[in-house]
Amino acid sequence: MAAVMLGRNVVLSGVSCGVISSPRGCPDWESSSVRVSLERPGVAALPGSSGRRIAAQPSGRWALRAALKELSVDNDVVALPTRNALQVHKVEKRKSGDDQTGKLSEFESLLEEKSEELSQEVALRSQNGIAIYLIGMMASGKSIVGREVAKALNYKFFDSDNVIESYEGGKPCREIFVLLGETKFRNLETKALQMLSEEKCLVVATGGGAVCKVDNWKYLNGVTVWLDVPVEDLVRRLNKTGTETRPLLSGKCAKSELSRLMRERRPHYAKAHCRLSLKALAENLELTDVGALTPTAIAVQVLEEVKQALQQEKYIPPPSGH
Numbered sequence: 476m477a478a479v480m481l482g483r484n485v486v487l488s489g490v491s492c493g494v495i496s497s498p499r500g501c502p503d504w505e506s507s508s509v510r511v512s513l514e515r516p517g518v519a520a521l522p523g524s525s526g527r528r529i530a531a532q533p534s535g536r537w538a539l540r541a542a543l544k545e546l547s548v549d550n551d552v553v554a555l556p557t558r559n560a561l562q563v564h565k566v567e568k569r570k571s572g573d574d575q576t577g578k579l580s581e582f583e584s585l586l587e588e589k590s591e592e593l594s595q596e597v598a599l600r601s602q603n604g605i606a607i608y609l610i611g612m613m614a615s616g617k618s619i620v621g622r623e624v625a626k627a628l629n630y631k632f633f634d635s636d637n638v639i640e641s642y643e644g645g646k647p648c649r650e651i652f653v654l655l656g657e658t659k660f661r662n663l664e665t666k667a668l669q670m671l672s673e674e675k676c677l678v679v680a681t682g683g684g685a686v687c688k689v690d691n692w693k694y695l696n697g698v699t700v701w702l703d704v705p706v707e708d709l710v711r712r713l714n715k716t717g718t719e720t721r722p723l724l725s726g727k728c729a730k731s732e733l734s735r736l737m738r739e740r741r742p743h744y745a746k747a748h749c750r751l752s753l754k755a756l757a758e759n760l761e762l763t764d765v766g767a768l769t770p771t772a773i774a775v776q777v778l779e780e781v782k783q784a785l786q787q788e789k790y791i792p793p794p795s796g797h
């Protein structure tokens with residue numbers, strides 16, 4: 476037990492958190508400290524990859540058990556294979572009171588960790604990497620979140636609207652929509668998705684209506700994630716940015732048109748491998764509302780959902796060379 480040094484030790488409403496510095500003379504521990512949180516009776520979670528590495532080793536488990544005894548907690552030590560945003564958030568929340576800023580900054584480091592976990596999962600299943608397709612209503616955050624996901628994974632990012640624009644000499648989508656009409660716009664969208672379907676190691680933000688054309692699904696050649704955002708939050712975002720770039724809303728009441736489109740499109744979006752409900756995520760994280768979810772927090776959850784889709788074999792990457 477002398478080998479283990481306890482740093483902080485907080486006990487809050489039956490939950491204990493301690494920071495244990497790496498002990499001297501225990502060669503298979505790395506030098507960084509590890510946070511131990513007792514999330515439920517009998518289980519000590521070891522957040523982070525260093526924690527998991529330590530718990531995977533008998534000497535690490537022994538030392539942690541001893542440390543927990545010193546915290547007067549009779550717990551076993553197990554290695555949890557992963558943690559999700561919610562687990563981490565709960566620990567952080569206990570530590571920082573109800574500080575939303577503290578909670579959200581945690582997602583910055585989680586993004587790195589989650590992308591590492593997903594990369595490992597992908598590497599087990601495919602030598603070529605995968606593609607991730609974000610689907611959902613206009614203003615659901617496909618572009619802003621997609622960029623973060625791509626950056627974290629070191630993948631390329633494409634917005635299918637931008638690809639369409641490149642086909643038409645850089646004209647904005649809204650103009651293409653108006654000048655050529657919706658049918659031609661949709662044909663260009665299919666062409667863009669077909670081109671992107673050849674690529675791996677990329678994240679694609681699809682146009683809000685792309686998945687309504689059944690034929691387009693064969694080009695969504697990867698894990699599909701539906702960013703499910705309540706209509707009132709879409710309206711809130713569009714009120715900020717203006718609706719000029721959204722031809723489908725032109726001359727209409729945004730709220731009623733978005734509600735109508737959502738009803739019509741929901742069955743198409745529901746075909747995605749993963750549904751990420753922002754309402755549920757905000758509730759789980761005990762945030763005030765969907766508007767408090769940063770793109771980074773959402774990107775963390777996208778990475779987690781994609782990892783689970785691979786683990787549960789909802790999506791099986793094609794064999795190498797395909």
Ligand SMILES: Nc1ncnc2c1ncn2[C@@H]1O[C@H](COP(=O)(O)OP(=O)(O)O)[C@@H](O)[C@H]1O
Nearest residue numbers: 612613614615616617618619712716768769770
């Ligand atoms: N989680 C978020 N927090 C703050 N602003 C957001 C969030 N998600 C999207 N937005 C804003 O809403 C608008 C639409 O987002 P965008 O990523 O372009 O959506 P989409 O690609 O689905 O149409 C942008 O102005 C963006 O900055």
Ligand SMILES: O=C(O)C1=C[C@@H](OP(=O)(O)O)[C@@H](O)[C@H](O)C1
Nearest residue numbers: 612613614636681682683684722
């Ligand atoms: O919902 C739609 O049908 C559309 C959404 C837009 O893309 P975003 O979802 O990126 O805004 C764009 O493709 C076009 O205006 C049509």
